[in-house]
Amino acid sequence: MALTQWDDYFIHQTGDTLDTVAIKSESFMDRTWFGCHGQDGRTYIAAGLGTYPNVSGRGVIDGSFCVIRDGMQYNFRASRHISHEGDATDRNNSHVGPLKIETIEPMKRHRFSLGDNPHGITGSIDVSARAQPFLYNKLDVPSNPMTHFTQMAYFDGAITIEGETIALDNYVGVRDRTWGVRGKGLMRHVEAYFWIMGHFDDCSLNFTFFHVPVEGNNYLLEDGAVMHDDGRVTRLVKARHNFHFDEDTTALGSTRLWSRAEWEFTDEHGKIWRLEAKGIQQPFYNAGQGYDDRHGLDRGPLLIEGETWDFNKNSTLASLRADRSGDDDRWHFDIQDRLVELTLNGAQGVGLVNNVCGPREGWVYNPTLQD
16 A cells, blocks of 8 residues: 555545555456547547556556558557656556546546657547546446446547658547456457447447357347437447458458448337448557557566557458467457448448457357348
8 A cells, every 4th residue: 555645535435545446356457548530531549548556566557559540550558567656656647658648627628648759659639528428337247347438529639650740630539438357358258249439410329239158157238328419318228230241250360350230229218220330441450559468467667669560461460360379369359440431310420330259260240130
């Protein structure tokens, strides 16, 4: 335990200091994530930061700042120990090397930025809420107690990639906050997962579908909402889905890349909402952000790393997967973000679909919405 400035506020949840969490698991995490994109689908930016106070008895903070533009994916990652000296003791010092994420006004305004580093990406982006935060129901996996909310948002600022500065013109996206136990390896058991984030003229849509058979149970989460700009929230409680893949998902080495998808949502009042999506760019691979079981590892007092992947070359993804050939599964390059054109009950929009399509070789997709 160590005192921090937050211990002077009336916000304690346990009999310990605020740098101590009630759950002792090393997998306890407290994370934030941002994803945004332009209207033309050329550029997608994702950044995140997480704290892991129980790792190695001292705690770890890690984060990432990644960009995909015209088929090139640029990755920056950093990790550091949580200091227990002076002001840096506090987990609220949300920076890792040149990466910093700030809360300007809770639930309304945030900023993420990346200073000079050896990996060719810098930038500063301001985030303004478009809608109220949406708190998801829990996926009640006992070994993974976790709370999760998201918030649709607008993004302004600029990034520089290898000397080219790109202004964020009318960028939209989402922010995500998650805390609790995210056990390593859970995603290996996913049967189907998708998270849809769509922006339309007078509303936004946010929906998560998560189906994971694990620990002898068949866990299923279907939850989301249409967030109207006038403040109304229409909760979506059930989804049927149909993805159209570019190749046989059961084939050895299949990329599981889908070109279009349809969903049929039932809202809390029984109304049906129909959503169609068409992919408009090479997927962004979340392994570049550390979503390959790198999160929360003790990698020393300070580590900065990154790389660039050229997906304009057909051999790139196969090469990356070959580099992970010692893994017992293939999911690390199956968790993807796909920029999409959307149609919701006839209204046009743009958005993002984050998905995992069965991490096992030979996975068979079973649509629940028929053509």
